[in-house]
Amino acid sequence: MRAGALSPIPYFCRMKTLLAALALLSDAPAEHPDTLYSIEQVEITASLKSGDPSRLPIASTEAGMYRLEREGVESIKDFSAIAPNFYQPSYGSRMTSSIYVRGFGSRIDQPVVGVNVDDVPYMNKNAYDFDFYDIRRIELLRGPQGTLYGRNTSGGVMNISTLSPMVWQGARLSAEYSSAESYALRAAWYDRRGDSFGYSLAASFAHCGGFFTNVFNDEKCDRSDNAGARLRLQWHPSLRWRVDATTSVGYTDEGGYAYRLYDEHSGTYHPIAYNDPCAYRRLSLCQGLVVGYESDKVRLSSVTSYQFLDDRMTLDQDFTPRSLFTLVQSQREHAVTQDIVVRNADPEARWQWLCGAFAFGKRLDMSSPVTFKRDGIDDLILDNANKHIHDQFPDNDIEIGTDSFVIASDFRIPVYGAALYHESSVRLGRWTLTAGLRFDYEYTSMKYDSRSELPYRFNLTMPEFKMLHTRFAGSERQSFFELLPKLSATYSMRRGEVYATVTRGYKAGGFNTQIFSDILQSKMMIDMMTSLGVYIDGVGTTSYDSAAATRYKPERSWNFEIGAHLRPAAGLSLSAAAFLIECTDQQVTVLPDGNNTGRMMSNAGRARSLGAELSVRYDNRNLSVAADWGFTDARFTEYDDGQADRAGNVLPYAPRNTASLSASYTWHVGASWLDRITLGARLHGVGEIYWNEENTLRQPFYTLLSAHVGLQKGAFSLSVWGRNLTDRDYDTFYFKSVSRSFFSKGRPISFGIKLNVNI
């Protein structure tokens, strides 16, 4: 390995000195021969908008390259294992994995956490679940970060930095084989030409044979192939200028959706068994251009990005061996963002200030045809329609003259947003007072065209089938203006800080595209009955108003937090926080009553979340220990789902506890054939999790044990790992479809072996 020189930018020099010193005070051993650890130490960066989060009035979890690879963190999901009150379970595919923070989350549409990769904000949560490779550092900021980061950061922000060719040069290769006939190959090349230019190219491919069998066809349903590549060009033409261009491409092709039917009466699980194909395919592209300029007084940064996402989800929506109905949802989104940040240049100044302007535009074209098959036509449509007809005409039926028909739904949803924001911090002795405010405006519209046609007849009176044409087309628009303030006070001590913060969070409003098949089914029923001249009370009506159901408003929250970052001894750090979140207009996923096939977001509730987080880390030359615990008591304070008042019930899907205890020890052998051995283990606990608003189903607290052994000699390292070593059976997801309950199971015990080469 050739150690890279430091960035020539003065700010980076100063930050490096400052942060490296802080790192030594806090959590870094004095020296470490590990290659990855060395990469971490060469340059510690802060994101454009925040400094070292471990010193800010923010609850945060940070992990560098060494820890990420040692702990086997290869995705945001894996990061859940080391961050308190942060939870991203596997919901069946990379598209549907939702993130929950401090009790709040969202199964569909707007996320509660923003993800920035190399300062580029990912604009579509469908792209959040991707394979990590050569990630240099992750910082998770918990609590609303709306003042600096804007929309959809009411739960926090995750800033991910990739390895820079200006920092490290050489080749990185890895190969891994693991359970379920899985393997992963990664290769990367980092090079630097002189002091001003560096480039890197990294690529990865991973295959998983699948852990769960669909007994209907005796095939693994959750197999996956994932590929990615990243090209990074960095140019530092002078001491004042820097340019960083990154292009990353990702491709996913997977099965997924290991959903098994659950019998609520007997409490038994049925095997995974469905007849129609399920798959998810995603192509994503992200191009980011970061331009930085530093004068003696200010630092200016510009982040421009273009993002493209093309994905397709194919679902057997009933997840049974019967042919009820299927969905193919295709999305194509183009997004452009521009963020300009100006802040003072001197990090030692008494007054630290930051001003920014952000704008984005994106356009989503979506197609989501629902195909009703023979069983679905009989069960979901004709049974309902003929139930009342048979009361009057017991020997006659309404018939549909096809074995399948399609409800097609096409959407075009452009969203535009602009924001101005400012944050100032003033140091008054040991106190630092911070205030910030963001003006955030967003405009969005939706053109929709939902339509279907099917042949039908009433066999008493109609000798021939008649074609029914139904269409629901139109447009909706809405705009939101938000003020997102932030106030905090920090008191600095010799070995730490305590702080108090009040911030406002905001999740954008949007449109309920998933309810359209339901709306059209109702319209078809009405149209058919009207065409027949038959009127039956309740048939064709919905439990919601169709026009209003297509929109939902923003969700807003206030976060009150006190906390501390303490560094009582060399290598030992402790962070603690307690919070209260008051949420209004909470976006709740609602399943309409009856045999409906859609779901929708509704601003149905108010909620509050009380909780605490505690993180302790100790590192020395040989030993690393980390303990994290997060507790959340999040409940509805107002929510009537139409069936009952759910006030006081626990918010579903978010765990009340997240806990992690990990330790690793390194023996420095120094033999001719072996430099060192590392042995580590982690116990990760999650739960309890309630699965529904009624709080009648829950996943009790469970723990997962993982362990690894690593051997290193020079540039070569070999590790063997095991996960869920006790083979704990647990559920990660629950949902209802056509009044049936389904669960998704967590992965069973697995093992793997990985070879790394850094040369």
Add this chain to the structure above:
Amino acid sequence: MKLFKSLLLVACAALSFAACDKDDDKTPVNPTPKEYVGELSVDQTDGTFFKQQGVSVRYDLKDDRTVDIYMYRVQFAEAMPVKLDMTIPGVECKSVGERIELSGERIIPLAMGGEFPRYTITSLRGTLTDSELQLSMNCGEFPLTYSGTASE
């Protein structure tokens, strides 16, 4: 104003009635279709009557000097789970003074998308004026009467 309305009604009635088989004038004239709203009373043949209020009825004069009568959302018994739109086609009409007299025998009505022999109309009698519609008939096994007034 009242006088004007009366004149207008008389004029409309004259147009409507001119289309039917008048005793003194065979020239058909297209009337403005009207809607009547009133009560449908169905003899349950057990000594009770099922009465449905607010039943809409329209008519449409045909070229063959018959009338199609449209009855909307009718229900023949309390226990009947559905309401039906029913068309009685080809009702004979005769203009007598300021009223139209309606009659029909063995007319198969149209309902639920086609012919509905189960509700074959027999013994249909009725009078239609500019302000009222009176009907009586047997609809299948149900004797029924309808009395409606012109809707504004």
